[in-house]
Amino acid sequence: MRYIITFILIIFVSNLILTVDSFAQRGMGWGRGNPYCKIYNQEAAEKISGEVVSVDKIVRGKEGFYGVHLTVKTDKETVTVHLGPGWYIENQDTKIETKDKVEITGSKIFYEDKPAIIAYEVKKGDDILVLRDSTGFPAWSGWRRLSDNQPPKSQGMKWKGSGGWGPKANYGRMYNPETVETINGEISNVDKITPGKGMSYGIHVVLKTDGTTLPIHLGPGWYIENQDTKIEQNDKVEVTGSRITFEGKPAIIAAKIKKGDEVLILRDENGIPAWSGWRRR
Secondary structure, rough: HHHHHHHHHHHOOOOOOOHHHHHHHHHHHOOOOOHHHHOHHHHHHHEEEEEEEEEEEEEEOOOOOEEEEEEEEEEOOEEEEEEEEEHHHOOOOOOOOOOEEEEEEEEEEEEEEEEEEEEEEEEOEEEEOEEEOOOOOOOOOOEEEEEOOOOOOOOOOOOOOOOOOOOOOOHHOOOOOEEEEEEEEEEEEEEEEOOOOOOOOOEEEEEEOOEEEEEEEEEEEEHHHOOOOOOOOEEEEEEEEEEEOOOOOEEEEEEEEEEOOOEEEEEEEOOOOOOOOOOEE
16 A cells, blocks of 8 residues: 555656646746736836836746846835846846836736836837737737737837847848748757857757758747747648748748747747847837
């Protein structure tokens, strides 16, 4: 009997570890369906201006994944401002630092019985970091149902890069709206590549279609690997993107990928990356 109980406990612990690992790989708990993201209330919109007195890493609950919070001192009070997951905020080109003068627009909430703001956007000088749309949909959530609202539009703004992956970098400029096409197929490989000098690694898949294979470039690993839904070998997908020549061979830089009834938005119609949060008016 004792051996049976021990065996059951081993099975339980193994399943628990697999569950935690699976959760860790599915967006680090920062997707729109997470209870934390649901507390954003567009009816409680507020705008404040002040100076950043601290930039902190805050671990939410028991998950162990940290987010970045600011403490902003206004002329009336000191306010805690929630930005977003560390993996997204820390991979942006422009950093928010202590003593920065900022303007925050967001939703006023009560978090752990204290007032705070979940930021929609942060203005710093001429630059704006867009974190969520007006409904609270996170900028870092690339996947959405086909019926969901679309990511924030550029609205006449010039977007900035993210670690060599921005539209102004040599690699980003390869995207050509004139060569956009849509293809269907099955993913035969998911690989890591470094497209250019000084860039962090990116995720690239090989798509098998009509008896041929074609490399598909997705985006930086830090963005793709932190999405809720994963793209895996044998997935049936529809890819829309710009056909390019990369290292002497044809390839596609993906703008979006449809998988079942979900779509991963990677770039807009002009090739502007979804992961570039900072932009300039």
